[in-house]
Amino acid sequence: MYKRAQYQIITERLKESRHFLQVVLGPRQVGKTTVIKQVVNDLMF
Incomplete structure (x- = not known):
């Protein structure tokens, strides 16, 4: 699956x-x- 450039920034x-609120x-x-669905999916599993 293609990961957007912002994916890495958000996960880091x-x-x-x-713990700050992240706004996209x-x-x-x-x-x-x-990208938010990808991040949540990867962080949950």
Whole structure:
């Protein structure tokens, strides 16, 4: 499965010891939901 460039950034930030809210912004149809689903799927398993 193709991993977007932002995937690595988001996973690194979520694994940090300080837990900040991560906000994903961008125009329509660029894959925001897709990258979040990939991150959640990989972090849960």
